[in-house]
Amino acid sequence: MVWTGLSPDAAREALVNKDKSMRDKRMALKEAVALFIKDGDNIGIGGFVNIRQPVAITHEMVRHGFKNLTLSFQSAGLAGDYLAGAMMLDESRFSIKRIELAYWAHESFGLSPMFRYLAERGKIEMEDWSNYNMSARFKAGAMGLPFLPTRSPLAGDVPSSNRTKIIICPFTRRKIALVPASNPNVAIIHVTAADKYGNCIIRGTDATCPEIAMASAHTIVTCEQLVDHEVIASHPKDVGIPFPAVDAVIHVPFGAYPGACRRHYYFNGDHIRRFHAAAAPMQKGGASGALKAYYDEYIYSIDTFGDFIKKFPADKLMADQAAESYNCQRPA
Amino acid sequence: MVWTGLSPDAAREALVNKDKSMRDKRMALKEAVALFIKDGDNIGIGGFVNIRQPVAITHEMVRHGFKNLTLSFQSAGLAGDYLAGAMMLDESRFSIKRIELAYWAHESFGLSPMFRYLAERGKIEMEDWSNYNMSARFKAGAMGLPFLPTRSPLAGDVPSSNRTKIIICPFTRRKIALVPASNPNVAIIHVTAADKYGNCIIRGTDATCPEIAMASAHTIVTCEQLVDHEVIASHPKDVGIPFPAVDAVIHVPFGAYPGACRRHYYFNGDHIRRFHAAAAPMQKGGASGALKAYYDEYIYSIDTFGDFIKKFPADKLMADQAAESYNCQRPA
């Protein structure tokens, strides 16, 4: 097995045949998820740990139900958790077959009980890489290359856990690693602002969102702000993802919540802990009741991500906005 | 011969041992050129054709005098011309040994008589690459890699003109080219704005300036505007070249003139043609008088680039500024 998404030749062919024109790509999130994601797809997940993860898109994916997905990311937190939690509850409704990853946990918010549950029971294939490996793999895919060379990690057990090939550099005669491109079927990305054509502005870290979007056959983008094209085009160097890389644009305020989004809101740590607490019993061998209750309340019983956000008290949402406005002070 | 600048290992070693602290790097252009450039060096030239070429730096290099330089660039116009013209006049005072290039001419302003003079008389070693090859070579150098793979041009005579190695990709089993990194000794770059530490903002095309600066052992930057660090740090995503990559910062308004610089001035085509007209007789086998007169008037008889700019009538400078402000309308 070399390619788990599209091969480089297939990725080029798909892009060549795609309608890359500048057209209105706004649609409902439900529609985008149903239109572009299929069972068995390799999904490239944007953001980094709990920063700008495509949380709203994962909720909609859970509601829709998909089977045998491959998830590709460098470091994920909530996006992985929401998909994995659905699998913990009912594998016939939602399942992940394989993950290609560098890190799945929550830094100061601790380990992911969902990842531990699936991994320690042997329920998913794992392929471990480093953050730079996964970033370089998406970048190779975005550049239209079959691989990129890297100097890390090169030694230890990471290279033997995956498809890295170590060669002798023909110029230096020293060892160097080649990591194969990742060209996912669908990229799921949350950005700070976008226009209706899909030109995206990302504040704070780009993470590897531009690379994942350019590498994938299709890209679904949710955005905190939907702005006129003229506003974005007046600062073209701010555009991190250009419109031809994007297939669907959905305006979803708080789309990365309870994670953080630069200039908009800081982490809701309480809710992250509450979500994890609901999964912890199953990870420890206990019952699914708490996790099922969480999914019923926050995902299955509602129709849109807007309904999820409405479950938070306005003063809590405003407090998380205020915390971010302290991190990043600027007049409106 | 594999490495004409620093080898990848030597480039890393030089950077590891360099003082990368955040300190005031302002100095006179004369001082920077004398301090960082040596005979025999490989010089990475920023800009693209006649856009944001480091013209002021090349004037100072000509006044200083250097021998046996290697010039590395994707597409150059005026910067190459000013250095080459000096060699045409007196090889014992200024000489280029080798060029690694994709293009040396002036688009709508025609061919370079200086390049034709040196090339057609066999006075310089040439190594032809494509624009993407040279860009990827600088990028490999900037990334700390010994090479990058590329899919172009792969066929035709360009790969056999240079050190490209074509291998079978171990993942796809298709042919792919590897181009060796370029790590010049010194990068010469003109930017739109910089702070005293060397954080640079580039408007319009980045060309390959960030890559060249990050790849080189030393970088000399001239800037149209020298601004407070706080002004730049308030928009950190606008920074194209970060301070540790820069060794000298010199405030030189019109530093790319008579070429163009986005948001500041458009081309002075008349002066470009006048400069070329001075070199044309020698290219056709004639006398050096016109070219010598040009260099005497515009470079040798004066002390700084400010004196060069003063030779243009204020209304012409203002007209070229006005032309650019039409290209790129924005209130001050």
Add this chain to the structure above:
Amino acid sequence: MTDGATYTAQEIIVVAGSKIIEDKKIVFVGTGLPMVATLLAKRTHAPGLIPVFEAGAMGPPLNAGLPISVGDSKTFTDASYVKGLNAAFEMTQRGYADFGFIGGAEVDMFGNLNSTMIGDYPGGYQKPAVRLPGSGGASDMAASCERTILIVPHDKRKFKEKLSYVTSPGHLDGTPNARYNTGLQGKGPYRLISTKGIFDFEEKTKRMRLISVFPGETVESIQAATGFELLVAADVKLFAPPTREEIRLIREEIDPNGVFVKKSS
């Protein structure tokens, strides 16, 4: 001429070039006449055309007028994306450029182009008879755009059996899958526009084939000005001369200063 416009050889190239480009496609635009043809297409049948320039601009409306360089400030204003050369070529390598519009000093029957040197390669490489500018981005566009449109002024010394140097790979030696086998992407040369007519490349042999004759030329006059044997399509068309409106757009609106389209004098 249909409506009585007079025009120059460069002007008919521009008109022919603009008509070959399709609307709503991404076009990687080389310097010179391709820029004029792109603007003409955008102002006539292809308002949704998306230009890309190698210095890094994607999708500018070009409202500030004709760029005189592919890194011109006019290419960045109101663009959708602006980076540098690496980004432009990486996008092309990825498959984002539907068309590439390139020129050359010499062409052979398989659409390979020379823009590097006149002389003997490799023997005379370090001291060429005439040194041309070099590849620039042309060889990259030729390697990785999905389809390329070539522009070469027609002249027996430019349409050659064997090039001094192959800068930009076309259909190589014309053998089946020649491009794929060398690692290239894209379908290669799609059309060639000269000062005398329009050519495609025959499916099986990949040889240059005359498909359209400019006014005043014949199959014979074009073959006579060509240094190799041309294929000729069964249904060669007579290319309609530029209209008054097309010429007016070129002369008055697109290139009023004659930067690339020289004024007939």
Add this chain to the structure above:
Amino acid sequence: MTDGATYTAQEIIVVAGSKIIEDKKIVFVGTGLPMVATLLAKRTHAPGLIPVFEAGAMGPPLNAGLPISVGDSKTFTDASYVKGLNAAFEMTQRGYADFGFIGGAEVDMFGNLNSTMIGDYPGGYQKPAVRLPGSGGASDMAASCERTILIVPHDKRKFKEKLSYVTSPGHLDGTPNARYNTGLQGKGPYRLISTKGIFDFEEKTKRMRLISVFPGETVESIQAATGFELLVAADVKLFAPPTREEIRLIREEIDPNGVFVKKSS
């Protein structure tokens, strides 16, 4: 203790870590205690320290306080350069990171770290006894920072003869030029800070060597808590306990909410 401060095991790690970092150097900061140590260094002896975070920030002053993630908004405000993960790791690969500050769940005598899994590799890789988060950027920092500073809580089960899995390469098997020969860059592990003392890696054998003992510990107590034979420096030092001011800075200014430095209760 010199001035009578009481402190926790995490607090002395933070103080030791901050003292190892040199002023005016670029420090690639991993998540957790390294962030606290970096802020403490910046507010004491190393105001010119330049932090880099793997999500893409270079040189932020961190005036908005302690980041709780290496991609935290606080790392971007007033930074000198902000891109994404590729840029941060490319700079490191190029040689821009003088120090890398990383943690792990297990360490061996050559400073190799595990943060991937507890269990049997490769046999039990797809069903580990305990699945840890994975490398993240740690293996990249270990591979390409010029010198690395490791932080591992001291425990016989964590200081092991053989790791379950080598995530982040240290001095590998300790043979001469082992790192260079596998293609790695940088000098590898420089110091290790545990909850019991500070270690370097002896020049010739690359084995972990005790150089500084935290208050309350002895060479013997530390060896007893270590799963392999430690080397011991000829002049082992007693590490001075944290000062009241250092503890105040940590508790009141740097990590007042106990995000990474747990409050003793």
